[in-house]
Amino acid sequence: MSNKLSAEEIPILLRDYRLTFEPAIDATYSISAKNLLDAEQALVYLQTIAPFFQSPSLLVTASLFGKRYSVLTMASAFYAMSRYDKGLQVAIENIWVEAEGHAKPWLPNVRFIDHMVSEPTTDRNAWRDEVLKGIFADNLAKAWQSLTKISKIPKTILWENTAIYVNWLYETKIREGANEQEINRLQEDYDYIVNQAPGALFGEKKNPLKKYCGPKVKIKESKHPIRLRKTCCFYYHTSDETNDYCISCPKIKRLV
Template sequence: MTEEQEQEQIKDFGSKFDLHPGIPEGTKHSFNAGDMADEAGMRAFIECYRPLIKGLDDKVAATYFAGAFGNIALAVQYALTVASAVPVVSLQRLSVHLIPADGYWRAAFSLGEWSFEPAPAEAGQRREWRNEQLIRFYRDTAAPMLSMLSRVTGLSGGEIWGQLPTKFNYYLEVFTSGGLPERLLNTLQDDYRYLCEEIPAEIFGLKKNPFRVQVRKLESLADPDKTVNMRNRCCLYYRTEGGSYCYTCPRLKEEERAVRRTEFRKPASAGQA
C-alpha cells in the first residue's frame, strides 16, 4: 500500500466508521482507551458519559458505548476484507471522543499513530493472516476494554458484546446488496463466518461467541412489504430520561409492535383518504 493509498484509507475510516487520524472537530471530552481498560479510567469515562446521554444508570452508558465501539470492530472487519490491510488498533493508540451532535452526544474515535498490517501476497496465506488479525484485535483491544466496562457498570458481558452483532448484520446486508464482485462477496461472507463460528468464546472473555446469533426479521414500521432486523440485545434507551422501548427492541411484545405500526401509519392513511 502506497502512502497515498494509506491516506485515502484513513479518510475512508473517518467517513464510514468515525475513526479519525486526529481529535475530531467539536470534541468536548477525550479519553485514552488504554486508561479505560483500567478501573479508574473507565469510571472516569462513565461518570462523564452517563449524564451527557441522560442515562438513569451506568448500564445505559455501557450499552451506548458498546454500540459506538462496534464501529471500530466493524472498521477492522471491513479493512480485512475490502482493503486487505488492517489498521493496528491497540489500546494505547486508540482514543475516545465525546461530541455534541444535534441534541445528542456521539462517541467518536481516533488513532494517535497509524500503521497497517497488509495481507500476504500469497493467497494461500491469507486465511492464517485473517485469523491472526481478528483474534489479536478482540483479545488484546476489544476484550480488555469491554470486560472493564462490564465490571464498572455491572452490565453483563453478554449484554455489552450483544450490542455489536446488530450493527454487523445490518452492514453485512448493506455490503452484500451493493453489487459486490462475486469473489469479494465470497470473501466477505467467509471472513464474517470465521468471526461468528470459529473464534473461541474465551477470546471475548465469554462462554459463548457473541457474534453467533440468529437474525430475526420484523415487519417494517412504515412499510408492510419490507422487513427490518430485530436488535440482538436491548440498547436500554428506555433507561434514559424520557426514553422508551425501540420498535426493534427484543423486549417489546409483538402486540405492542403491532400497535406502533398502526399508529405510525395512521397519518399516511388519513392523508391518502
C-alpha cells in the same frame, strides 16, 4: 509484512467509518482507550458522557457507550480488512476515543497511535485471525470486562450490542460500492466471524456473537424482516415516553 493505508484508501475511512487523525479540540470527552481498563478513570469518563445519552444510571450509560465503542473499534478495521486486505492495529493500547462536546447525536471518532497496517501473505485465514484477535480479544473483550465490573451490566448485553453492529456493517454498510469479488470476500469474512471463529479470538470460551446473528423474522411493526434482540440495551430509559422500546426489544409483548 507491514505498510500503511494509501492516500486513496484513507478518505472513505475518514468520511464514513469514524476514523480521525486529529485529537479533539476539547479533550474533555476524549479518552485513551486503555484508560477504560482503569476502574477510577473509566467511572469518571462514563459519568462525564452520561448527559449526552440523558442516562439515568451507570448501567444505561455503559450500554449506550458500549454501542458506540464497538462501532469505533470495528467499523474502520472491518472495512480495511475486508475491502482493502489491510489490518489496522486495533489493540486497546493503540487507540483513542476522540469526541467533541457539541456534536448531536454524540458520535465519537477513533484515532490510532500507530498507523501501520498488516497485510496477508500466503495464508489469509491466519492473517485474518490476527486482525480479529486485535479487534475482539485485545480490545472489546477487555473493555467489556471493565465496563461490566464498573457498572454491573451483563456482558451478554455488550456482546449483543456488538453483534448488531457486526451484522449491520457486513450486511449493509461495507457492501456499499463493492464489486462481485469484494462481495464474496465480505460474505466469507462475515460467515467466519459470526459462525466459525473460535472463542479465543474474542477472549471468551465460545464465540459470543453466534447466538445473536441468526435469521431475521417478520414482525408486524416492521416492513422488512429483522433480528429480534435477546437482551435489552436499556435505550428506553433515555426516552421521555413510557415503554419506548426499540423495535427489536425483547421487552415488547408479541403475538405468537
